[in-house]
Amino acid sequence: MAESVQLHELAIPEVNVSDALRHSAVVRVTHWITTISFLALLLSGIAILLAHPRLYWGETGAREGPSLIDLPLPFVLDVPIRGPGRYLHFLSAWVCVLTGLFYLLYGFFSRHFRKNLLPSKDDFSWRVISPHLRLTRPKPEEALKYNGVQRLAYIAVVFVLFPLMIWTGLGMSPAVTSVFPWLATTFGGQQSARTIHFFVTIVLVIFVLVHIIMVFRAGFIARVRAMITGRVAAAKEHS
Amino acid sequence: MSELLTRRRLITTGLAAAAGASGLAVAARLADRYSLIPPDHRGLFGAGETLTYAAHRILTAHHSLAREFERSQISKVIPVNGKHPEVESYQRLQAGGFADWRLTIDGLVARPSSFSLADLKRFPVHSQITHQACEEGWSFIAEWTGARLSDVLNVVGVQPQAKWVFFFTIDQWWDSLDIPDALHPQTFLAYGMNGQEMPLDHGAPVRLKVARQLGYKSLKYLSRITVTDTMKNIGDGLGSGSPSTGYSWYAGI
Structure with missing residues (x-):
């Protein structure tokens, strides 16, 4: 009896789909390490920001002078930054950067970027794009490859937003800018780098939120399972 | 074939782990010799501090201003x-x-x-x-x-x-x-x-x-x-x- 049910299930074409390896091991492992280190960077970054929640433009800025933006947050000095906030930020930055470098090398040499992230012309017809922009539920067969909007979003995160975070982070370092002054001067100064560091964080947080919403709409369990085990299991999503 | 693959994978993983461990040991000795280890290098957070300090010491070795x-x-x-x-x-x-x-x-x-x-x-x-x-x-x-x-x-x-x-x-x-x-x-x-x-x-x-x-x-x-x-x-x-x-x-x- 049980055997026949299994056989019956095996006969469904989608079972082939469920056997397909959706995400390679490198993509899955780096995805989750990045997730954890991003969360740690975000939390410790908030702790560091609370020590001085004012943003400036140019080289300098202090409480006694004018600001670009006064964030509606309290100045909290003693609790967060004197706890593990600062140490955690730099540890998780190293984890994130080294993981990112490994992912970049893999992406180029395995042709992951060219095959899976580089969009084609067809990805950008209105018929294809408009449902994505309205955040409509993706069709099951779309679980097999990234759509055009997804591809562009991931390319922006990998090749623009994360490099900008690293750049503006290093632009705040008095030691690193002694070797590469342009890390700070390109943006107009150390405080500008700090301000951009903050706003790119906001963009990344919005990306993560939309990403999580889309994963929910596409079938949370199946998609998260795919990112853990690498298998799609689209058949289950049907029912 | 899959058995061969797993065995091969096991051997490569083992070799990589051994290489990684000895590489770490060599790196630690070199770092100590060239004064690339900060005093707060202990514990989980110490790893981040050591990477930062060592990277900066190498990067600024020419006495950058x-x-x-x-x-x-x-x-x-x-x-x-x-x-x-x-x-x-x-x-x-x-x-x-x-x-x-x-x-x-x-x-x-x-x-x-x-x-x-x-x-x-x-x-x-x-x-x-x-x-x-x-x-x-x-x-x-x-x-x-x-x-x-x-x-x-x-x-x-x-x-x-x-x-x-x-x-x-x-x-x-x-x-x-x-x-x-x-x-x-x-x-x-x-x-x-x-x-x-x-x-x-x-x-x-x-x-x-x-x-x-x-x-x-x-x-x-x-x-x-x-x-x-x-x-x-x-x-x-x-x-x-x-x-x-x-x-x-x-x-x-």
């Missing part, structure tokens, strides 16, 4: 972070115009010495217009005038086995620099700021100025310098009072 600015870029308002000490010994020095103030230098030096403010001013006078940022996020640009620490250390004669230079202040704080930062041309014993004597709240009579690190490394109200080859027996052994408050020993970030 912190960015300098035009006089017109000097901040109009200079933030004050904490008032000068209220202890009686400081008030007495202040009342006498710091004529009785002395900076003693001892430890691994050929000629332990004591310098007055006038003594320090006889060294070649240097100035820098540099950025000083606080770990908290605020910053300012000022002109600092003083003697190069390297000039003073050359006079007392640092012994070859020296690894660290410790600084102690009138208000009971302490911190330390490695030899590359101690001998860096922008590391000053600063007695002037923006063309005036060092203001009281900015560290009078003499403060340290370390241009390639965050502001908390530039100790105010200096009283003593000790050259050592070990951090043990000084404070909690972490080279500075800062790590116990969540600020790392190395502040080049």
Whole structure:
């Protein structure tokens, strides 16, 4: 009896789909390490920001002078930054950067970027794009490859937003800018780098939120399972 | 075939792990030999600190200079972070115009010495217009005038086995620099700021100025310098009072 049910299930074409390896091991492992280190960077970054929640433009800025933006947050000095906030930020930055470098090398040499992230012309017809922009539920067969909007979003995160975070982070370092002054001067100064560091964080947080919403709409369990085990299991999503 | 693959994978994984472990051991020995390990290297967070410190030491090995600015870029308002000490010994020095103030230098030096403010001013006078940022996020640009620490250390004669230079202040704080930062041309014993004597709240009579690190490394109200080859027996052994408050020993970030 049980055997026949299994056989019956095996006969469904989608079972082939469920056997397909959706995400390679490198993509899955780096995805989750990045997730954890991003969360740690975000939390410790908030702790560091609370020590001085004012943003400036140019080289300098202090409480006694004018600001670009006064964030509606309290100045909290003693609790967060004197706890593990600062140490955690730099540890998780190293984890994130080294993981990112490994992912970049893999992406180029395995042709992951060219095959899976580089969009084609067809990805950008209105018929294809408009449902994505309205955040409509993706069709099951779309679980097999990234759509055009997804591809562009991931390319922006990998090749623009994360490099900008690293750049503006290093632009705040008095030691690193002694070797590469342009890390700070390109943006107009150390405080500008700090301000951009903050706003790119906001963009990344919005990306993560939309990403999580889309994963929910596409079938949370199946998609998260795919990112853990690498298998799609689209058949289950049907029912 | 799959069995072959798994066995092959097992062997490669094993080899990679062995290579990784021995690579780590070699890296640790090299890092120690070339002084790439900071005092707060222990624990999980110590890994991040060690990577930062080692990377910076390699990156700045050619004695890179912190960015300098035009006089017109000097901040109009200079933030004050904490008032000068209220202890009686400081008030007495202040009342006498710091004529009785002395900076003693001892430890691994050929000629332990004591310098007055006038003594320090006889060294070649240097100035820098540099950025000083606080770990908290605020910053300012000022002109600092003083003697190069390297000039003073050359006079007392640092012994070859020296690894660290410790600084102690009138208000009971302490911190330390490695030899590359101690001998860096922008590391000053600063007695002037923006063309005036060092203001009281900015560290009078003499403060340290370390241009390639965050502001908390530039100790105010200096009283003593000790050259050592070990951090043990000084404070909690972490080279500075800062790590116990969540600020790392190395502040080049």
